[in-house]
Amino acid sequence: MxxxxxxxxxxxxxxxxxxxxxxxxxxxxxxxxxxxAPGSGKTSLLLxxxxxxxxxxxxxxxxxxxxxxxxxxxxxxxxxxxxxxNTDGGxxxxxxxxxxxxEELPLDRIDVLIxxxxxxxxCPTAFDLGEDYKVGVLSVPEGDDKPEKYPVIVKVxxxxxxxxxxxxxxxxxxxxxxxxxxxxxxxxxxxFEVSCETKEGxxxxxxxxxxxxxxxxxxxx
Numbered sequence: 001m002x003x004x005x006x007x008x009x010x011x012x013x014x015x016x017x018x019x020x021x022x023x024x025x026x027x028x029x030x031x032x033x034x035x036x037a038p039g040s041g042k043t044s045l046l047l048x049x050x051x052x053x054x055x056x057x058x059x060x061x062x063x064x065x066x067x068x069x070x071x072x073x074x075x076x077x078x079x080x081x082x083x084x085x086n087t088d089g090g091x092x093x094x095x096x097x098x099x100x101x102x103e104e105l106p107l108d109r110i111d112v113l114i115x116x117x118x119x120x121x122x123c124p125t126a127f128d129l130g131e132d133y134k135v136g137v138l139s140v141p142e143g144d145d146k147p148e149k150y151p152v153i154v155k156v157x158x159x160x161x162x163x164x165x166x167x168x169x170x171x172x173x174x175x176x177x178x179x180x181x182x183x184x185x186x187x188x189x190x191x192f193e194v195s196c197e198t199k200e201g202x203x204x205x206x207x208x209x210x211x212x213x214x215x216x217x218x219x220x221x
Contacts, residue, residue, distance in 0.1 A: 017095035020130025023102060024113065029060075030216050031113040032209065033129055035153060036137030037146075038119030041163040043071045044196035045137060045205075046116055050078050052206045053112065057213065060110035062101045064093040064118045071116065081105055092123035095130055112213060125152045133212060139163040140171050144178040147185070154185045159192065159208055166195040 024031055036042045043063075050059055061082040063072040072084035083101040085093060098115065105113075115131060117124040125134070136157035138146050141164060147154050154160065160182065182191060190208060194201035 014095070014128060016099050017128040017130040020095055020099050020102060023099075023107070024130060024132075027107045027110070028216075029107060029110050029113050030213050031115065031131040031133070032212075033115045033117060033124075033131040033134045034137055035117045035121070035124045035134055035157070036119065036139070036163075037121050037142060040119070040137045040139040040142065041196055042116050042119070042137050043074060045161060045163060045194070046114055047074065047078065048194075048196050048199065048202050049114065049206060049209070050075070050080055052202060053209070054078070054080065057111040058109055060105045060107070060113045062093075062098060062105075062113065062115045064097075064116055066090070066118060081110070087118055091118055091120045092127055093117050093129060094127050098129045112209075121146070121150045121153050125156050132216070133158040136160045137163055140165060140167045140173050143171075144174045147178060148181040151181065151185050154182050154189065157186075157189060158212075159190050159205070161205060162191060162193045164195060164197075165193045165200065166197050 034042045034046065046061065053059060059080050061075045061080055063075060063082055063084045065071060065086060066089055067086055069084045072082045075082040083104045085097050085101055093115065115129060134156050136153040138160065140162065162178070179191065182189060192201055192205040192208065194205055
């Protein structure tokens with residue numbers, strides 16, 4: 001098993017983001033950037049999405065992390081092409097790193113690109129990678145106050161996933177408190193309650209992704 005690993009000093013670059021966007025558009029690829037804290041369940045969600053979509057679309061993945069290839073190895077086992085970006089301490093991915101990762105992916109054989117950003121609710125929200133949609137991934141164990149404490153993730157996300165709802169009986173989690181700032185900040189942003197353990201709600205989020213793919217005319221290569 002060989003997983004491409006990219007390590008570079010982080011560089012900002014809106015021009016590079018536009019180049020990435022142009023490349024993806026020319027290849028007919030729709031892209032999603034998953035942003036969430038460590039432990040929010042981004043990789044587990046990604047695995048469920050691959051399970052649900054891989055029979056219809058060809059998926060590619062860019063995995064962002066500070067170190068190791070553990071998450072990329074899990075993705076690799078599904079047969080999906082994956083490139084690991086290790087930021088060596090950097091708190092987010094940038095367009096330059098993503099551009100280099102695109103060079104390592106078989107873009108002619110990809111319909112949907114999913115970028116799993118470095119675990120962080122702050123820094124990744126400020127960087128355009130050239131993606132079509134940012135998706136905020138929050139979870140029950142993190143607490144019901146995250147949308148209020150981290151409003152930027154609500155502002156920039158085109159969808160929000162509340163993960164690990166199977167753990168609601170074990171935490172003091174007030175859904176009304178969770179939803180109130182979302183409704184105030186971004187009332188039209190859909191929120192999907194999911195459990196990667198039980199698969200509850202996964203189909204609803206997958207259907208949202210499919211609706212965005214169809215908006216771009218994606219039919220699978």
